[in-house]
Amino acid sequence: MIDAAFLDDVLGRMLAAGLTELELEDGDRRVVLRLGVAAAAPKQQTLAMEVRAAAIGRFRIRHFRRPDTAIGIGDRVRRGAVLGYLELGATLTAVTAPADGTVTGIVSAEGQLMGYGDHLFTIEGKA
Incomplete structure (x- = not known):
């Protein structure tokens, strides 16, 4: 049987x-x-990932010396790509993509004060 x-x-x-x-x-x-x-073969599932602040500071979508590098909704990114910055005094800390995927949400506003662990971006990637 x-x-x-x-x-x-x-x-x-x-x-x-x-x-x-x-x-x-x-x-x-x-x-x-x-x-x-x-x-037919099932489609590969996508996974929504929240990118969170690893430091405190003001959210910046672009580097002040490279204004053409801003990421937008719908942009495809690779793991480690710079999505934005957290500014604290004269220090800019890069916020990077945790995995390959597509930016589906920018949760924070330019200049918004962010705390550790605050939600900054949402990325959809392959599960």
């Missing part, structure tokens, strides 16, 4: 390999699995 856990495992492997049909035989037992259009 073929149990449901085995069939779940086989189905998952079929989807991962891009197969639409599989035939299994074991002695006199035979199972044929055919996937229809509705059972």
Whole structure:
């Protein structure tokens, strides 16, 4: 007898390999699995990540010496890319992307005073 856990495992492997049909035989037992259009490989899930302040300071979306470097909603970023800055006195601390993804939210306003752990950006990336 073929149990449901085995069939779940086989189905998952079929989807991962891009197969639409599989035939299994074991002695006199035979199972044929055919996937229809509705059972196509699932889309990879996206994960929304909150980028939080790792320091205190005033939020700056761009560097004062490089005003053309501002990140906007919809921009694709790579892990480690500078998203903005926290300004405390004469010090600018870069806020970086924790993973590859797309900027889906800029939560803080230019010049807003931010505390440690405050939400600055939202990025959607692959799970």
